[in-house]
Amino acid sequence: GQQVMQIPQYQHVQEGEDFTTYCNSSTTLSNIQWYKQRPGGHPVFLIQLVKSGEVKKQKRLTFQFGEAKKNSSLHITATQTTDVGTYFCAGPLPNSGGSNYKLTFGKGTLLTVNP
């Protein structure tokens, strides 16, 4: 079935190092969203990308949407301990009946940062 895949599943870095997580869809997406879930918390929306090749920045976070709108990445420059958490990408995929779209989440990348 159609799905959203995310790698790596886990990433451990030293504070100050960069971090990247990658997201791939089996089909073209109209948009892609990114969420962050802190340990013990709930997913919180970070950003939505809509245009082919779009790049958006939020301080040390850089989000990219691929030209074919099937892949995306989140890059964090100079990680800090506050960046710890699971980062999920999500894209709208058709539901089983094809009559509607549902936001489908990747399995997430758990980032841990060693101070």
Next chain:
Amino acid sequence: ETGVTQTPRHLVMGMTNKKSLKCEQHLGHNAMYWYKQSAKKPLELMFVYSLEERVENNSVPSRFSPECPNSSHLFLHLHTLQPEDSALYLCASSQYVGGGEQFFGPGTRLTVL
């Protein structure tokens, strides 16, 4: 504060109990969702409601029964659960189904003994 509240935050129940989870959104959204999050299957979509009408049911066992009395409230009724149902149950809402950012509640941590 995300505008989506869930009660209770923690719940421990036996396999023969009946309990309900409650979700309320104060954002004026038209779509509401139930997700199950466990170590094995992160963010597993269970049910989707659009304007109080169920539009998605992802092959969820009948021991989970959703109810959406209005566009602001969503319930998940639980009965005769199994230990493998222990997980974090998250409610979310969005402007419309299938698109737009989703706002998640804090979740209910459920333990089935």
